[in-house]
Amino acid sequence: MNLHRKPIPVQEAVERVMEHRKTGKIDKVDISESDQRILAEDILATHPIPPFDKSPYDGFALRSEDTINLSKENAGEFVVTETVGAGHLASQPLKKGEAVRIMTGAEIPDGADCVAMFEICQTFEMNGQSWMALKRPLEKGQNIIPKGSETSQEQCLVKAGTKVNPGVMALLATFGYSEVSVYRKPKIGIFATGTELLEVSEPLIPGKIRNSNAYMIVSQIERAGGEAYYYGKLVDDFDTCFEAVHNALAEVDVLITTGGVSVGDFDLMPAIYEKLEANVLFNKVAMRPGSVTTVAVADGKLLFGLSGNPSACYVGFELFTYPVIQSYLGREEVYHRRIQATLGNDFKKPNPFTRFVRGFIDYEEGKVVVKPAGIDKSAIVTSLALTDAFIMLPAGTRGFEKGATVEALLLDRPNGQEHF
Amino acid sequence: MNLHRKPIPVQEAVERVMEHRKTGKIDKVDISESDQRILAEDILATHPIPPFDKSPYDGFALRSEDTINLSKENAGEFVVTETVGAGHLASQPLKKGEAVRIMTGAEIPDGADCVAMFEICQTFEMNGQSWMALKRPLEKGQNIIPKGSETSQEQCLVKAGTKVNPGVMALLATFGYSEVSVYRKPKIGIFATGTELLEVSEPLIPGKIRNSNAYMIVSQIERAGGEAYYYGKLVDDFDTCFEAVHNALAEVDVLITTGGVSVGDFDLMPAIYEKLEANVLFNKVAMRPGSVTTVAVADGKLLFGLSGNPSACYVGFELFTYPVIQSYLGREEVYHRRIQATLGNDFKKPNPFTRFVRGFIDYEEGKVVVKPAGIDKSAIVTSLALTDAFIMLPAGTRGFEKGATVEALLLDRPNGQEHF
Numbered sequence: 001m002n003l004h005r006k007p008i009p010v011q012e013a014v015e016r017v018m019e020h021r022k023t024g025k026i027d028k029v030d031i032s033e034s035d036q037r038i039l040a041e042d043i044l045a046t047h048p049i050p051p052f053d054k055s056p057y058d059g060f061a062l063r064s065e066d067t068i069n070l071s072k073e074n075a076g077e078f079v080v081t082e083t084v085g086a087g088h089l090a091s092q093p094l095k096k097g098e099a100v101r102i103m104t105g106a107e108i109p110d111g112a113d114c115v116a117m118f119e120i121c122q123t124f125e126m127n128g129q130s131w132m133a134l135k136r137p138l139e140k141g142q143n144i145i146p147k148g149s150e151t152s153q154e155q156c157l158v159k160a161g162t163k164v165n166p167g168v169m170a171l172l173a174t175f176g177y178s179e180v181s182v183y184r185k186p187k188i189g190i191f192a193t194g195t196e197l198l199e200v201s202e203p204l205i206p207g208k209i210r211n212s213n214a215y216m217i218v219s220q221i222e223r224a225g226g227e228a229y230y231y232g233k234l235v236d237d238f239d240t241c242f243e244a245v246h247n248a249l250a251e252v253d254v255l256i257t258t259g260g261v262s263v264g265d266f267d268l269m270p271a272i273y274e275k276l277e278a279n280v281l282f283n284k285v286a287m288r289p290g291s292v293t294t295v296a297v298a299d300g301k302l303l304f305g306l307s308g309n310p311s312a313c314y315v316g317f318e319l320f321t322y323p324v325i326q327s328y329l330g331r332e333e334v335y336h337r338r339i340q341a342t343l344g345n346d347f348k349k350p351n352p353f354t355r356f357v358r359g360f361i362d363y364e365e366g367k368v369v370v371k372p373a374g375i376d377k378s379a380i381v382t383s384l385a386l387t388d389a390f391i392m393l394p395a396g397t398r399g400f401e402k403g404a405t406v407e408a409l410l411l412d413r414p415n416g417q418e419h420f
Numbered sequence: 421m422n423l424h425r426k427p428i429p430v431q432e433a434v435e436r437v438m439e440h441r442k443t444g445k446i447d448k449v450d451i452s453e454s455d456q457r458i459l460a461e462d463i464l465a466t467h468p469i470p471p472f473d474k475s476p477y478d479g480f481a482l483r484s485e486d487t488i489n490l491s492k493e494n495a496g497e498f499v500v501t502e503t504v505g506a507g508h509l510a511s512q513p514l515k516k517g518e519a520v521r522i523m524t525g526a527e528i529p530d531g532a533d534c535v536a537m538f539e540i541c542q543t544f545e546m547n548g549q550s551w552m553a554l555k556r557p558l559e560k561g562q563n564i565i566p567k568g569s570e571t572s573q574e575q576c577l578v579k580a581g582t583k584v585n586p587g588v589m590a591l592l593a594t595f596g597y598s599e600v601s602v603y604r605k606p607k608i609g610i611f612a613t614g615t616e617l618l619e620v621s622e623p624l625i626p627g628k629i630r631n632s633n634a635y636m637i638v639s640q641i642e643r644a645g646g647e648a649y650y651y652g653k654l655v656d657d658f659d660t661c662f663e664a665v666h667n668a669l670a671e672v673d674v675l676i677t678t679g680g681v682s683v684g685d686f687d688l689m690p691a692i693y694e695k696l697e698a699n700v701l702f703n704k705v706a707m708r709p710g711s712v713t714t715v716a717v718a719d720g721k722l723l724f725g726l727s728g729n730p731s732a733c734y735v736g737f738e739l740f741t742y743p744v745i746q747s748y749l750g751r752e753e754v755y756h757r758r759i760q761a762t763l764g765n766d767f768k769k770p771n772p773f774t775r776f777v778r779g780f781i782d783y784e785e786g787k788v789v790v791k792p793a794g795i796d797k798s799a800i801v802t803s804l805a806l807t808d809a810f811i812m813l814p815a816g817t818r819g820f821e822k823g824a825t826v827e828a829l830l831l832d833r834p835n836g837q838e839h840f
Contacts, residue, residue, distance in 0.1 A: 031620055031635060032635070032638070035638070035639045035642060045801070046624075047624050049801050051624060051629065052626065052627065085615065085616075086614065086615070086616040086627075087614060087615040087616020087617070087627055087628055087629075088615065088616075088627055089626055089627045105616065105629075105728075106616075106627070107626065107627045150800050150801050151801045151802075157801060157802050157805070158802065158805055162805075164639070165639065165643070165805065165808075165832075166636045166637070166639035166640045166643065166734065166804065167636070167734070167802075167803070167804030167805035167806065167807050168805045169632075169635045169636050169638070169639040170632040170633070170635065170636035170730055170734075170804050170805075171632070171801070171802065171804075171805055172620075172635065173620045173630055173631060173632035173634075173635040173636070174629070174630055174632040174801075175630075176620055176621070176622075176623075176624070176630060177620070178620045178621040194506065194507060195505065195506070195507040195508065196505075196506040196507025196508075196525065196526075197507070200451055200592075200593045200596055200597070200598045201596070201598040202596075203596075204466075204467050204471060204596070206472060206509055206527065207472065207506075207507055207508055207509045207526070207527045208507055209471065209507075209594070210593055210594055210595075210596060211593060212589075212590040212591070212593035212594040213590070214593075215451060215452070215589045215590065215592065215593040216586045216587065216589050216590035216593070217586070218452070218455070218589070219455045219584070219585065219586035219589040220586045222455060223585070223586065308525075310590055314586065314587070314590075337783075339783040339786075340783070340785055340786045341783075341786060342786055363757075363759040363760070363761075363788055365760055366759075366760045366761060366762055366787055366788060366825055367786055367787060367788070368783055368786060368787070368788050380570050381465070381469050381570050381571045381577060381591070381594075382571075382577050382578065382587075382591065383587070384586070384587030384590050384591075385577070385578055385582075385585065385587035385588045385590075385591055386587065387587050388585075388834070405786055412585075412834070414808075414832070
């Protein structure tokens with residue numbers, strides 16, 4: 001066991017992990033199963049929009065040449081031949097002196113090249129025939145949305161790597177994507193370690209605490225777009241542990257363990273890495289919390305040894321595991337979005353190491369404000385519940401005052417950024 | 421059919437709808453099924469945190485009175501009786517002159533009242549016995565996290581109405597909530613209307629477009645936390661339509677129709693409301709898009725008649741249906757969060773009515789910037805895909821320039837606000 005661990009900078013740790021990133025497999029799913037999934041194909045306009053010359057108003061479709069010279073003094077009169085609603089077609093081409101009553105969204109009849117809105121037309125009946133009178137000229141193309149004017153055929157509308165949301169869903173339906181290619185969710189296995197851990201349903205007994213990290217990480221994995229498999233708690237016996245980790249590794253894309261990576265007397269993960277002949281990428285990171293985060297590669301698969309401390313575990317996942325999941329999902333913006341924000345409260349602790357403070361985003365008078373979620377002792381327990389951002393405080397600083405400009409990582413935005 | 425509709429202000433329309441809000445039923449679910457659900461009970465600390473006096477460091481637990489007068493010149497020597505790891509208990513109370521080797525997170529042995537960190541202790545063996553030497557005094561309570569110092573028993577940690585996220589999940593597990601009360605998702609039915617609509621899998625034919633609103637709304641319902649039931653397309657025949665709407669209404673909490681609410685010749689929803697003896701709350705709203713949005717109440721259930729135009733349909737849902745779903749889910753902050761933001765592009769259209777411009781949020785140098793998603797014609801089709809906010813532009817304005825302060829509604833944040 002290596003007791004003298006050399007801490008590496010966060011940036012370098014992220015880079016070492018991402019050297020082992022992979023892109024996931026692709027599945028074809030029904031459109032109704034595609035919500036919130038990540039597209040594995042560009043979505044193209046399979047036809048122009050609008051797909052035909054379309055009326056934007058209720059009115060009368062006409063030939064513009066029939067309206068030349070019309071004025072208040074010189075009204076034109078048109079025979080109304082038929083009515084065309086959206087989804088219907090005129091039964092015959094429009095001829096000289098004729099008008100077709102047309103509804104919003106309907107296709108312009110052949111022969112017509114403009115639309116007069118209801119508001120500028122007078123209608124009347126004469127000899128059992130509908131007529132329409134117009135007192136002004138119209139130009140060719142007036143009040144017509146030309147075929148293809150909003151989108152031309154084959155134009156790329158949404159790129160692969162985008163998450164499906166209600167608007168993307170509308171595009172998929174519009175362009176007939178009844179089946180769509182999406183990235184398969186990576187399978188992420190989880191083991192909890194620690195003899196002090198009780199199951200959630202067990203009563204509390206002296207010296208023990210309940211296992212909360214496993215449930216927390218399942219939720220983080222699913223928020224990140226992965227598929228979580230909780231394998232339960234590793235027991236104290238080394239051989240049984242090794243067997244369990246070895247078998248799970250064959251079933252998943254990525255394996256996470258929580259706890260067991262410190263240098264305490266009972267921490268067994270380092271020995272398991274050794275027997276797996278895993279390549280340990282790092283076992284100490286110059287950051288707080290989560291400095292004991294360990295990442296190794298065995299059989300080409302990433303093993304994340306996250307801390308047993310809930311906050312350190314949470315931070316380790318979002319910094320190192322989250323971007324790996326995004327890579328499996330074919331995303332370009334694999335990292336959490338990093339923004340500048342105004343610090344909403346004093347944070348006076350000095351930072352000998354880069355610190356990731358649990359915080360939440362707020363908005364005040366056009367500014368983005370980020371507030372630490374657990375600054376006083378009584379909020380330590382609830383701070384993770386409030387967290388939707390990390391405040392990144394650089395090493396070597398002596399704390400920050402309210403109003404200072406700081407960097408924040410946004411944890412629950414659908415869009416991220418390409419570089420850490 | 422009422423052709424002379426009186427538009428009412430958005431605020432009043434929202435209030436009329438919300439007079440008919442209801443709170444949903446409550447279900448008990450396993451903790452593993454509770455992710456992203458809305459809590460229907462306050463989460464209390466079922467035990468103090470920490471649940472026992474705990475060591476924050478690896479070190480030696482001692483009696484502080486044994487360390488009085490210790491100094492460089494006057495070292496104290498202690499018999500190390502045993503080692504206690506996290507999750508374990510000392511086998512016997514600590515007596516005068518004794519020390520217990522203790523790991524981070526472990527319970528302080530009875531009799532001990534302070535912890536000396538490894539770094540300030542020397543260890544040695546003598547006569548087959550482990551000893552520890554210390555050269556400074558410790559105070560009573562030093563390096564001990566007292567039982568209950570972070571959270572006292574029965575303290576409310578998370579309130580009912582909160583969405584379960586990874587941090588809330590950690591609290592549920594910590595405090596033994598193996599089952600948890602959550603609000604049942606309201607059932608929201610959807611009908612599409614319009615003879616121009618094709619199914620997604622059908623090839624495009626002249627004059628027709630594919631039905632995209634139903635898929636879009638299913639996604640909006642699920643993002644809002646509801647359960648969507650798509651009943652398909654209403655046919656042209658009135659009696660069949662009426663039967664379908666009437667039957668669906670018996671099965672769902674809320675019913676949405678898209679299209680059929682204009683004053684065009686083929687719009688049939690108004691007649692259906694009449695035959696249902698529905699109370700029409702309004703059928704015109706002073707806003708763009710979505711002015712024809714109609715909301716009615718039949719058999720105590722809300723019927724949302726959203727526009728057939730995709731953008732108007734999207735806006736109508738988020739303004740009027742979204743807060744109703746949040747009410748079913750027992751949330752206090754039922755409305756989308758409204759913030760001040762900087763307009764990221766010119767928007768020069770005059771606003772005779774309140775306008776809800778599809779936009780997306782960005783962050784620039786500590787400021788929240790909101791950009792219209794479909795300002796040029798070619799972006800109209802993709803604007804809904806980019807949308808995660810509405811830019812609210814008040815009626816009676818002549819457009820806005822880049823850099824102006826505007827109000828924006830955030831559509832995909834877990835937290836909202838109590839008042840519209």
